[in-house]
Amino acid sequence: MAIAQETKAHTHPKMKISSRSIVLWVGVVFMVVFCLAPALWQVLTSFKTNAAISALPTIYFPSFSDLTWDHYTSLGAGFWRYVFNSALVSLLSTLLCLGLGAPAAYTLARIKLPGESLILGGILIVSLFPYVLLFLGLLEIVKFVGLGNNYLALIVPYSAINLPLTILVLRSFFQQLPRDLEDSAKMDGYSTVQMLLKIMIPLTIPALVTTGILAFIFAWNEFIFALTFVTRDAMKTIPVAVAQIGGSSVYEIPYGPIAAATVVGTLPLLVLVLFFQRRIVQGITAGAVKG
Structure with a gap:
């Protein structure tokens, strides 16, 4: 029992x-x-x-x-043109930012430059500087160069704004990589460019993905520059297109179409983050672990 x-x-x-x-x-x-x-x-x-x-x-x-479903159908096929504009500007600015930031970060991580602390301090200050305060100066430059209603008027500023953060993040990753890898590559006949492209950058993929997604999201969501530098309707990005959705009268706020447009404009970012979520976590956590 x-x-x-x-x-x-x-x-x-x-x-x-x-x-x-x-x-x-x-x-x-x-x-x-x-x-x-x-x-x-x-x-x-x-x-x-x-x-x-x-x-x-x-x-x-x-x-x-x-x-x-009427709010989604009311957006029309032309709304996908705005999605394409945002994707093009965001992708090109991200690639340009990573293409310039990776070599610069590797240089700062491996080469002892005169005034290195001043260079790093300047990069840090620029990364913390409110980019909105650059608006008037960039507007004059765009007008002087004649880049109005041109994708470059958005691609170049977005890349420049995201470049300091990219350099700082990638530099910390390059510093954690052992120098023995580079010594072995040099003994095998690799040039500096080959070593950077074939050995160092593949080892920093998590950092590249993390900084790349941050740069992509910034370019996708930016509003002030996109509203001012590009006024042609066919070249507008999603934030500007959503802000300019109007109702049947001046006093009507089209909440439904605006909500539908924001959902459509957010879905690509959601898919991007979900697809690269493992790389993002690796990029965030790897910087805190050495060895």
């Missing part, structure tokens, strides 16, 4: 849930809801009819009759 009771006790152990675990899970759920609620509300608004959007009290859980 005692053996049977002991077996039963082992078969059905008592579940003990500590108050600390409950508080932890409540906090996690609260943070997830707090972070995702605005995005989910935007998605829900993009599918709600105009009557459901303006209804009082607010409809938080609409029925099927309150949902529609």
Whole structure:
């Protein structure tokens, strides 16, 4: 009898849930809801009819009759032109930033330059400088050079703004790589350029992905430069196109089409981050671990 009771006790152990675990899970759920609620509300608004959007009290859980695809179809095929413009500008500026930043970071990591501390200090100051304050100066340069309504008017400033951060991040990664790799490559006849392209850069892929995505997101979301430097409708980027969506009258705010446009404009970034999430985590954590 005692053996049977002991077996039963082992078969059905008592579940003990500590108050600390409950508080932890409540906090996690609260943070997830707090972070995702605005995005989910935007998605829900993009599918709600105009009557459901303006209804009082607010409809938080609409029925099927309150949902529609009209806001997405109202964007038209021309909206994909704005997506293409944002993708082109963001991709080219990111590639230019990484193409210039990687050699510069490797140089600062391996070569003792005169005034190196001043150079690094200047790069750090520029990376912290509010880029909006550069607006008037860049506007005069764009007008003087004649780059208005040209993709280069956005690609070059975006690359320059993201370049200091790229150099600082990649330099820290290059410093962690052992010099024995470079010595072995030189003994095998590699030139400096070959060694950088075939050995050093592949080892810093996580850092390249992390800084590249940050540069891409900045270029994708930037508004002030894109609004001023490019005024031709066919060359506008997504932030400008969304801001200029209008209703049927001056007094109408088209919440539905605006929500649909923001959802369409955010999806590429979401897919990009999800696709490279492992590389991003590696790039963020690798800088804190040596060896």
